Structure formats: C-alpha cells, structure tokens
Amino acid sequence: MKDDNNMISRRIFFLTDMEVSTTDGENFLKHIKDNAEKHTIWSTVVGVGLDLGAEVIQSVSRTIGCNYCNVRSARTFDELMNTEFHYTVTPIGFNIELSIAGERYTMEQGYGSPEIHQLQDKIDTRQSIKIITEFPSPMNDKNEVRGGCLLFKIIDMKKDEVNENFKITTSWDTVSGIRQSNEKEFEFSNDVDSFTHSGIRKSILLVRYTSFMKRYLKLRQASATPDVIDEYQSMRRQYPSLVEYFKKEMTAINDKSLDEEEYKHLTDIAQQDDIPLNE
Numbered sequence: 001m002k003d004d005n006n007m008i009s010r011r012i013f014f015l016t017d018m019e020v021s022t023t024d025g026e027n028f029l030k031h032i033k034d035n036a037e038k039h040t041i042w043s044t045v046v047g048v049g050l051d052l053g054a055e056v057i058q059s060v061s062r063t064i065g066c067n068y069c070n071v072r073s074a075r076t077f078d079e080l081m082n083t084e085f086h087y088t089v090t091p092i093g094f095n096i097e098l099s100i101a102g103e104r105y106t107m108e109q110g111y112g113s114p115e116i117h118q119l120q121d122k123i124d125t126r127q128s129i130k131i132i133t134e135f136p137s138p139m140n141d142k143n144e145v146r147g148g149c150l151l152f153k154i155i156d157m158k159k160d161e162v163n164e165n166f167k168i169t170t171s172w173d174t175v176s177g178i179r180q181s182n183e184k185e186f187e188f189s190n191d192v193d194s195f196t197h198s199g200i201r202k203s204i205l206l207v208r209y210t211s212f213m214k215r216y217l218k219l220r221q222a223s224a225t226p227d228v229i230d231e232y233q234s235m236r237r238q239y240p241s242l243v244e245y246f247k248k249e250m251t252a253i254n255d256k257s258l259d260e261e262e263y264k265h266l267t268d269i270a271q272q273d274d275i276p277l278n279e
Helices: 022-039 054-061 074-082 198-221 226-253 256-260 262-272
Strands: 010-016 041-048 067-071 093-100 105-111 128-134 151-156 166-173 179-186
Touching: 022 041, 022 054, 041 054, 054 067, 067 074, 093 105, 151 198, 198 226, 198 262, 226 256, 226 262, 256 262
Parallel strands: 010 041, 041 067
Antiparallel strands: 093 128, 093 166, 105 151, 166 179
8 A cells, every 4th residue: 555655655444343352352452553553554443342351552662563443333433434533544644743831730540542541650740641653534525623632630839820821842753764843832721611623622512421431330330339439429410410411512513423322321321310301
C-alpha cells in the first residue's frame, strides 16, 4: 500500500472476536509486536461484535504503527470498510511528545488512549506525555473531526495567582522519519463550561459518562459492605441528573450516535435497576 507521499507500507488487517485461549492470545499479540519492530509490518485489529479486551487494547496501542477499533453492527462495519478504512490504515506520526512549558501547569489525567490514561509521573512534575503512533480521523459534514480526540485535564499549580497563558509544544516523527514540532499558546476561560469545539464538548461528556458508569457498575456487583451500599445509593440518587445532563449535551452537540449507544445504555440500566428518571 502506498501513502500520499508515494511511500510503501505493509499492514495486516485483523478481523477477530478474540475468543481464544490465554496462550493463543499472548502469541497473537507477540506476533503483532514482532512484525512491527522487526519487519516494519504494522497491524490493525478490529473487534467484531464485542469490545476488545484491555490487554489487547493496551498492547496494540503501544506497538508502533498499530491500532485497534471495534464494530458492533453491520452499519458500523460498513462505515469502517467504505468510509474510514483509509484513515484506519494510514499512520501520520510516530513518537509523538506533548510538553507544557514552565512549571505552573501540569497534566492530572489524560483520556482517549491507553498510553495517556494512566500517567505515571508525580503530578507536580507531570508536564509531558508520549504517544507511539497517531492516525488521522474522518470529518463530518461540518468539517469537524469525529473521534481520535485526546483530552487532558490540566492543573494550575498556582491557581490563586493571576491567570497566565500556557504553551504546549508538540513534536513527532513523520512517516518519512523527519522530526517536526509545533508550538501553540492557550488561555483558560473563566467560564466553568466553555467549549471552543463540539468535539471537545462531546469528549468531556463521554469522560463524565464513562467515569460515572464504570464506578456505578462496579459498585453494583461488589460485596454489600456498609460503605459500598452508601456509595451505591448515593450514585443511584445522582443517576437521574446524569441522564438529564447527557440528554441536554446530546441535543446541543447534535450527534445521533450518542442516542443510539451511550444514552440508550443509560436508560436501559435505569430501567433494569428501577431508577426513576426526570423525563
């Protein structure tokens, strides 16, 4: 396969349900890693009908030139193969590093990739992150990027002082192996919920939804200790507010896919658990 620069790359496109033994799964991931590092043969792993496991996601995303995605229906499979295929198999950058200048701002948490979700450095020195490979994302009819968003929660270590802008430098290797960099300056808005882009607004919505639901579902199946029961009941009381917030944001963003998946999941769980909603 040739990219836009007429450079040849080799890639294996796996369609799998990953219903394999532990040994076979480990061998599969080792094969992907060896291909990438020793033979420059990259891989795309597509989970069909179910979400790929955490081990697969972490291993593949941390292997150079490789990526993963999930398809749960005939419609999403058709979109992948006919609309998004070129984006899925064409990396645009390697060894990406994002760095915040100065000592005032640090990264508390990252979302959107296993490589940035669990940052290991101490929070007061966490001013840079690294990503192995990045791929382009398709745009909608409003020229807005769908998916592929990396979201960071930034901490102001001197929040009692006067606001000041902060700079982020992004550096990466191109497919040709040329190191490039870009610097941008940002400022925080005084508004609590201020969005410069609907994609950012959607990302924040999904982070809040995911964080709440992961904790709620974990408590739902945990042993019934007094502390667990108290927290679970508290989250049940918060649940209608989350649904109301999600519906409001979904309408503002105007993304029908949220209604088909996440919002439906919210209302289905509420029905299963007999949680009355403010509708």
